Amino acid sequence: MLIQEIKGKSYILSGKKVFFHRYCDSGFKTKWTGLWSSSRKFLDYFSFKINEEWLSPENCVEFYYNDYSSSHIYSLEKMKVIENLFVQEDLKALTCKLTLEARENAEGKIFLEIGANIREREENWHDREYRVEKKENVFLISSQKGCLAISFSPTFSLLEKPTYKDHFPGELQRCFTPGYFVKDFQLSEKQKEEITAIFACGENEAEAVLNLIKTKNLLEEKVEAERVLPLGSEIKTNFSEISEIFNKSVIGLEKLKVEAKAGFGYVAGYPWFIQFWGRDLGWMLPAVIDYGNFEDARKCLETLMKFQSREGEIPNFISLEGKPSFGSIDATPLWILSMYHYIKNSGDLEFLKSSRQNLIKAFEWCVSKSDEKFLEAGKRETWMDSLDRDGKPVEVQAIWYSSLKALKKLFEILNEDILEEKEVEDLGKKIEEEFWNPSTQFYFDRIKWKFKDERKTVNAIFPIYFKISKNPIKVLERLESEEFTSPFGVRTISKNDEIFNPLGYHTGSVWSWITALLACVEFDHGREEKGLEYLRILRKMFDKNCIGSLDEAWNSENGDAILLKEIGYEPSGFYQGWGYALIVRCVDEHILGLNIDALNKTIYASPSLPDGMKIWRRKRIGNDLVEIEMERKGEELKLNLKSGRGKGYRLVKIPKV
Numbered sequence: 001m002l003i004q005e006i007k008g009k010s011y012i013l014s015g016k017k018v019f020f021h022r023y024c025d026s027g028f029k030t031k032w033t034g035l036w037s038s039s040r041k042f043l044d045y046f047s048f049k050i051n052e053e054w055l056s057p058e059n060c061v062e063f064y065y066n067d068y069s070s071s072h073i074y075s076l077e078k079m080k081v082i083e084n085l086f087v088q089e090d091l092k093a094l095t096c097k098l099t100l101e102a103r104e105n106a107e108g109k110i111f112l113e114i115g116a117n118i119r120e121r122e123e124n125w126h127d128r129e130y131r132v133e134k135k136e137n138v139f140l141i142s143s144q145k146g147c148l149a150i151s152f153s154p155t156f157s158l159l160e161k162p163t164y165k166d167h168f169p170g171e172l173q174r175c176f177t178p179g180y181f182v183k184d185f186q187l188s189e190k191q192k193e194e195i196t197a198i199f200a201c202g203e204n205e206a207e208a209v210l211n212l213i214k215t216k217n218l219l220e221e222k223v224e225a226e227r228v229l230p231l232g233s234e235i236k237t238n239f240s241e242i243s244e245i246f247n248k249s250v251i252g253l254e255k256l257k258v259e260a261k262a263g264f265g266y267v268a269g270y271p272w273f274i275q276f277w278g279r280d281l282g283w284m285l286p287a288v289i290d291y292g293n294f295e296d297a298r299k300c301l302e303t304l305m306k307f308q309s310r311e312g313e314i315p316n317f318i319s320l321e322g323k324p325s326f327g328s329i330d331a332t333p334l335w336i337l338s339m340y341h342y343i344k345n346s347g348d349l350e351f352l353k354s355s356r357q358n359l360i361k362a363f364e365w366c367v368s369k370s371d372e373k374f375l376e377a378g379k380r381e382t383w384m385d386s387l388d389r390d391g392k393p394v395e396v397q398a399i400w401y402s403s404l405k406a407l408k409k410l411f412e413i414l415n416e417d418i419l420e421e422k423e424v425e426d427l428g429k430k431i432e433e434e435f436w437n438p439s440t441q442f443y444f445d446r447i448k449w450k451f452k453d454e455r456k457t458v459n460a461i462f463p464i465y466f467k468i469s470k471n472p473i474k475v476l477e478r479l480e481s482e483e484f485t486s487p488f489g490v491r492t493i494s495k496n497d498e499i500f501n502p503l504g505y506h507t508g509s510v511w512s513w514i515t516a517l518l519a520c521v522e523f524d525h526g527r528e529e530k531g532l533e534y535l536r537i538l539r540k541m542f543d544k545n546c547i548g549s550l551d552e553a554w555n556s557e558n559g560d561a562i563l564l565k566e567i568g569y570e571p572s573g574f575y576q577g578w579g580y581a582l583i584v585r586c587v588d589e590h591i592l593g594l595n596i597d598a599l600n601k602t603i604y605a606s607p608s609l610p611d612g613m614k615i616w617r618r619k620r621i622g623n624d625l626v627e628i629e630m631e632r633k634g635e636e637l638k639l640n641l642k643s644g645r646g647k648g649y650r651l652v653k654i655p656k657v
Helices: 205-220 240-254 278-290 294-306 331-346 349-354 356-368 394-413 421-435 458-465 472-480 512-524 528-541 577-591
Strands: 010-014 019-023 034-037 040-050 060-065 069-075 079-087 093-102 106-120 131-135 138-143 146-153 157-167 173-187 192-202 234-237 257-260 263-266 446-448 451-453 562-565 568-571 594-597 602-605 614-621 624-633 636-643 650-653
Touching (some): 010 079, 019 079, 034 192, 040 093, 040 146, 040 173, 040 192, 093 106, 093 173, 093 205, 106 138, 106 146, 131 157, 138 173, 138 205, 146 173, 173 192, 192 205, 234 240, 240 278, 240 528, 240 577, 263 294, 278 294, 278 577, 294 331, 331 349, 331 356, 331 394, 331 594, 349 356, 394 421, 394 458, 421 458, 458 472, 472 512, 512 528, 512 577, 577 614, 594 614, 636 650
Parallel strands (some): 602 650
Antiparallel strands (some): 010 019, 019 034, 040 106, 060 069, 069 079, 079 093, 093 192, 106 173, 131 138, 138 146, 146 192, 157 173, 234 614, 446 451, 594 602, 624 636
């Protein structure tokens, strides 16, 4: 790609131990760019100089990216330079392969300047001191916060000139430059020279050096950075936009995997939501399960269980260092829903048995937060956590109802009776009865004491998504209208509301996951063309600010990612997990309409394919890989299954609502 085609865009490289953020034109332009391990930054920037020419945005002419590696192409006076970067999945290191291709005879020196900035995510400027050592051709830059180990092949020397620099990439930062790393070169016309630099991180010198040695060994073994995706993620369809965003979403979720002190999980998003968020994971893990990564989904469920409070609450978020923070009303019932989705798709009965007490505690905590029917939220405990929505928010009740249905089924698998069917169904009826506003033909946003909030928000979608609503089409028609839908997706709040602001974080912007959620509901109700419209909007928004990514939210009038939050104007997260998740779920659970019961070898299917669609999915069910083929021509729908293990499945076709 030519640089002018992707001006202003950035990218992410990530493994389970590090992530690297940079701009496509080679710049390091914000406090979030650079090399990170978990929630600790190690490297602000690096920059090579060939004689008197720095490799920079001024001479970076092309950029290439394949999700797992990046290449910056520079045009200098006498040569072309290629800077290829990648991270290995399980190591705390960034590898840079620099290739010099001479157009004519050239000689001189290669210089490298680096800015070490070993700091916590929450920090900005700090006055910690750094020290520099060289041990067996490894340069060690250390502070009390950690160590950055650097090695070169062939070797470089260090022209020491230790300097502390203040700079202002949005907020005041301080970094340390040890001087220039330098090497002589001499090239004939058309000759090439390759140089490898490894930047390895560690909490101390020993860990940094170990990561460096392991990275060297992988390079010698020619182990590629590209990862193998789960087999259950395979899809083929003649609707290219569907397969395209499905594949991008699977890759997007897999790149959010992190192993840290807290355990294993999927962070909510890059670059700043680098924690395990209970609510986000409640929506993300079913997607991970849908594309067959049962092992990682289970490990993440275990991490959430490990930090479950004594009373049974699932954390709002867990820092990667292992510190939980509570105060989310929906994280706990969403965890129950994720558990149910995992068990019914994987058939992992042993895990269900071992998690029984955690499920009981989660249920008891939810009951303690209810008034015997509805869950009570604190002021900032919903997904709209920049708004005071204390009381009984409508989406929380819909999630609570669905989690009770899931809990009942989980305990039925254990041959236990924890809830009466009538008790659960009565709650669904009560939600519809008390939250439906017949005068506006829409749902109240929340109930607080006797006050019913008539503000019209996108939360009206949740009673439809969880199949409570008796008036779904009336609500859908309103959400589809210009009052809510813009060319960039569905607004969080009615355009006619007095607090509406198209760039307001929760007061008028568009969210990717909510737009995908509306697409899910459209397919559920046989409105395939409307569902496709919303998915096509999301397809258009991919790569808008960060290559290979989907933003968290954007301005509903112009699609800009700068939003108004309580702290002022700020970019939204540009690499966000639950946007990817709802796209994956839309395909499997709503277009294909699949509902899996691995324990009983039953596949329930309620497809909602657009006319003319052919789709093939290889989907993991228990320990099997099942090929699912569907095709729609007019009113005719063909559906075929083929088990990879020769198993027989009962196929139950369910008509759309």
